Amino acid sequence: MDAFKSHFLDSYLANGLGSLSKRDIEVLLIYLLDEYGLVDGKPLKALSNQSVSILLKAPNSRIKALRYEATLKYTPNNEDLAKSRLLEVIAKSQLDSDKRRIGLIIEDSFTRNWLQGHMKDHGLVFDGSFNSEVVRADADQICNVLLSIYDEQSVNTFREKIAQLRQSESKLSFPDVKKDFLKGAIGGLGKAAVGITVKGLVSLAGG
Numbered sequence: 001m002d003a004f005k006s007h008f009l010d011s012y013l014a015n016g017l018g019s020l021s022k023r024d025i026e027v028l029l030i031y032l033l034d035e036y037g038l039v040d041g042k043p044l045k046a047l048s049n050q051s052v053s054i055l056l057k058a059p060n061s062r063i064k065a066l067r068y069e070a071t072l073k074y075t076p077n078n079e080d081l082a083k084s085r086l087l088e089v090i091a092k093s094q095l096d097s098d099k100r101r102i103g104l105i106i107e108d109s110f111t112r113n114w115l116q117g118h119m120k121d122h123g124l125v126f127d128g129s130f131n132s133e134v135v136r137a138d139a140d141q142i143c144n145v146l147l148s149i150y151d152e153q154s155v156n157t158f159r160e161k162i163a164q165l166r167q168s169e170s171k172l173s174f175p176d177v178k179k180d181f182l183k184g185a186i187g188g189l190g191k192a193a194v195g196i197t198v199k200g201l202v203s204l205a206g207g
Contacts, residue, residue: 004036030063031070045195049107068109077192082114083149084194091182091204095139095174099166102142104135118145154184178205 011028012020020028033056034045044052049067053060075081085108094103106112112133119125122145124137143159158181164170165177182201186193 004032007032007036027066027069027073030066031074034067034070064107064109068113071108071110077194078110078114080189080192081194082111083189083192084196085111086115086149087182087185087196087201088204091178091201092206093178095162095165096136099162100139101136102139104137104142105133106135107133115145118148121148150185151188154181154188157181157184175206 008028012025033043033052035043037043038055044055047055049060049063053063056063071078071081089104089106089111092105095101096103104115106115112135115135119137122141124141124145139162140159143155143162146155146158158177161172161177161180162174165172165174179202182205183198186196186198186201
C-alpha cells in the first residue's frame with residue numbers, strides 16, 4: 001500500500017491541494033486500484049468491469065467509464081497498450097463454425113474504440129448490434145486490420161493457417177493457430193509490449 005499512497009499523494013498534490021475535482025479523484029483512484037489493488041495488494045486490472053463493480057459497489061457503467069478515462073489520462077503510451085491488450089483479446093477469440101468469421105469480446109472501452117478506428121480505416125463496419133462488447137468480422141478482413149498493427153510475417157502466417165483450418169482434412173486447431181500468431185506478434189512488439197508475456201497469452205489461447 002506504500003506505493004499506492006505515495007502515487008496518490010504525488011498526483012493529488014501535483015497542482016496544489018483541492019485542484020482535482022471529485023471525478024478526477026475517482027479516475028485517479030481506479031487507475032491506482034488497477035495498478036496496485038486494495039489491501040491485499042492484488043491489482044484489479046485482471047478483473048472484469050462487473051467484478052470490480054461488485055467489489056467497489058459501483059455501477060458497471062461507471063467502472064467502465066472511469067477505466068476508460070484512466071487509460072487515456074495515465075497511460076504513457078496508449079498505442080503500445082492498445083496493441084498489447086488486443087493480443088489478449090485475440091488470445092481469447094473464437095472462430096465461427098464455418099471457420100470464416102472471428103468473434104472478439106472486448107470489454108475494455110479504450111481498446112474497443114481504438115480497434116474500431118482501425119476497422120473504419122479499412123472500410124469495415126463495427127458490428128455491435130447484438131452486444132457492444134462483441135465484435136464479429138470476416139477472418140480475412142480482421143487479418144487486413146492486423147497487418148496495420150503487427151508484423152507482416154506473423155499476420156500472414158495467421159491468415160494462411162486459418163485458411164488451412166477450413167480444409168476438412170486439416171489437423172490444426174484454432175487455439176494452436178492463435179498461439180503461433182501470438183508468439184510472433186509479441187516478439188515483434190519487443191519492449192513495446194505492455195503487461196503481457198508469451199506464457200500468459202498462450203495460456204489464454206486455450207487448447
